[in-house]
Amino acid sequence: MTRVKITLGSAEAFAQLDEKDAPKATKWLKEMLPIERQAMHSMENGREVYVVLDAPHHVEEENQTIYQTVGDLIVYYKPAIFVKPEWPRHIRDILVIGFIYERDSAIRSLSAPLATNLVGKITEGIDALAREAPRMRREGFGKMSISVA
Amino acid sequence: MRQLLFELGGTRAVAEMHDDVVPKTCDAVWNVLPVEGMAIHANWSSREIMLHLHGEKILRLPPEGPARRGTTAPGDIVYFWRSPQMSRGKQLAYSSEFQRELSELAIFYGDPAGGGLAADDPARSGRDSNLQVATLFATFIDIPKEFAQKCEEIRHNGLQRLVVTRLERSR
Numbered sequence: 317m318t319r320v321k322i323t324l325g326s327a328e329a330f331a332q333l334d335e336k337d338a339p340k341a342t343k344w345l346k347e348m349l350p351i352e353r354q355a356m357h358s359m360e361n362g363r364e365v366y367v368v369l370d371a372p373h374h375v376e377e378e379n380q381t382i383y384q385t386v387g388d389l390i391v392y393y394k395p396a397i398f399v400k401p402e403w404p405r406h407i408r409d410i411l412v413i414g415f416i417y418e419r420d421s422a423i424r425s426l427s428a429p430l431a432t433n434l435v436g437k438i439t440e441g442i443d444a445l446a447r448e449a450p451r452m453r454r455e456g457f458g459k460m461s462i463s464v465a
Numbered sequence: 466m467r468q469l470l471f472e473l474g475g476t477r478a479v480a481e482m483h484d485d486v487v488p489k490t491c492d493a494v495w496n497v498l499p500v501e502g503m504a505i506h507a508n509w510s511s512r513e514i515m516l517h518l519h520g521e522k523i524l525r526l527p528p529e530g531p532a533r534r535g536t537t538a539p540g541d542i543v544y545f546w547r548s549p550q551m552s553r554g555k556q557l558a559y560s561s562e563f564q565r566e567l568s569e570l571a572i573f574y575g576d577p578a579g580g581g582l583a584a585d586d587p588a589r590s591g592r593d594s595n596l597q598v599a600t601l602f603a604t605f606i607d608i609p610k611e612f613a614q615k616c617e618e619i620r621h622n623g624l625q626r627l628v629v630t631r632l633e634r635s636r
Contacts, residue, residue, distance in 0.1 A: 359620060360511050363554060397577055398511070401617050419554030420509075426577060450558035453505065456623035 318346060319465040320436065322389075322415065324355055324365060325458045327448035329441025330465055331389045331415075334434060338379035341391055341433045344371075345413070350463035357453055358414070360398050362421030365449050366414025367460050368399060375411060375433065382429035388416050389436035395426055413462070417446045467495060468632040469542075469603055471572070473504065473514075474615040474625050479632060480542055480603040487530040490544055490602045497522045498631050500570070503624035505558060506616075512539070512575035514616045516627050517559065518568045525568065528598050537578040540605040543571040546598040570629065571599070574608055574616040 318333040333342040353367035363386075375391060384390060393409035415438060423430045438445070452458065466481040482491040500522050507513035518524055525546060537543065549565035559567075619625050 357506075357508060357620065359507055359513075360509065362509055364508075401512070401575055401613070421554075446555070447557065450556075452623070453508070453558040454624050457621055 318342065319439075320349065320389075321463050321465040322438070322441070322445070322460070324445055324460045325448050325452060327441065327444035329438050329445050331387075331436040331438045333389075333436040334379060338433060338435050340376055341378045341435050344375060345391065345435055346464065350461060351413075352459055352461035355452070355457045355460035356399070357449065357457060358398065361423045362416075363418035363446075363449065364414050364416055364421055364423065365445070365452075365460065366394070366412040369411045369413055371411050377431070377433065379434045380431040381434050382423070382431050384416050384421060384423050384432060384434075386416050386418060386421075387438040387442050388432075388434055389438060390414055390416070390423065390432040391435050392423065392430065392432035394430075397426075415445065417442060417449050467491065468606075468634075469498070470630050470632040471605075471612070472628040472630075473612060474618070476609060476612040476615050478605050478607075478609055478612040480540075480605045482603045483530075483601065487600055487602050490526055490529045490600045493524055493526055494544060494570075494602060495631065497524065498629060501626065501628040504572075504616075504619060504627035505624055506620040507571070508558075510537075510571065510573070511577050512616070513571055513573045513578070514619055514627070515545075516570045516572070516629065518570070519560075523568045526598060526600065529600050533599065533601060537573055537601070538604075539573055539575050539578050540608050541573045541578065541601050542603040542605070543573070544598070544600045544602050545569050545571045548596045550596075572616070572627075574613045 322329045335342045358364035394412045469480045471478045504514045547567040
């Protein structure tokens with residue numbers, strides 16, 4: 317199993333990719349890595365931090381769930397209006413990768429639960445992310461990076 | 466109608482209270498003004514910033530007015546109270562005073578406003594449980610673009626001081 321390193325500001329964590337149940341999505345993700353982007357906090361899902369990805373081709377639905385839990389590493393198309401203050405022209409959703417760091421969370425579309433590709437599970441460092449993300453909510457968001465460990 | 470002035474990062478917005486619909490809530494809010502503090506961005510209710518009421522300004526009000534289900538609109542200002550047991554995770558982004566019980570002004574500054582998201586979630590729909598009170602008590606007359614932009618900036622850049630005062634025009 318491939319292990320990836322996630323950094324958010326000063327916090328560091330590790331996740332195992334679920335190559336068995338999400339073979340296409342994890343293969344695609346590994347080809348994308350390393351990535352470093354501006355981190356954003358969700359404003360509709362509870363305790364989720366994500367980055368926007370630039371991917372020219374469509375990421376297929378795979379190993380999906382609407383019951384996300386703490387430590388899940390997820391890839392999905394987020395309604396664009398949750399990313400930008402206005403709907404961008406010709407775009408209705410934006411590909412993101414993110415993680416859930418605390419309870420009271422559920423990924424949503426505009427009116428209902430939103431299924432997300434579960435691509436991995438954070439196995440180390442979730443506590444560090446769960447401290448850093450709230451700090452960034454108060455003090456401002458920095459970068460998030462994901463790379464093969 | 467009584468009016469409220471919101472000042473955030475050098476920008477201003479004016480709201481009208483719904484005295485005719487929720488007079489008791491309007492009176493209670495009016496009586497604790499001015500209030501100020503560091504506003505934080507919502508992580509559930511979409512384009513909303515929150516001003517937590519603390520110390521002597523905490524309000525614990527009963528529900529008032531028509532039931533609201535999924536109809537929060539940009540410009541709405543809601544009195545919100547959440548019971549201590551409602552949230553199961555840690556609320557480390559909030560000061561320790563607000564990590565369980567919460568009393569706040571919820572200011573919806575843009576699309577998509579939060580009520581629509583909560584419409585299919587009974588625990589968040591207000592009147593169907595005793596877990597929270599969410600009373601729409603004022604609405605911005607209009608939302609200046611600069612004010613909305615400052616609200617959005619809180620999401621990315623962190624807390625900003627918000628001051629809410631009575632707007633009493635000379636007659």
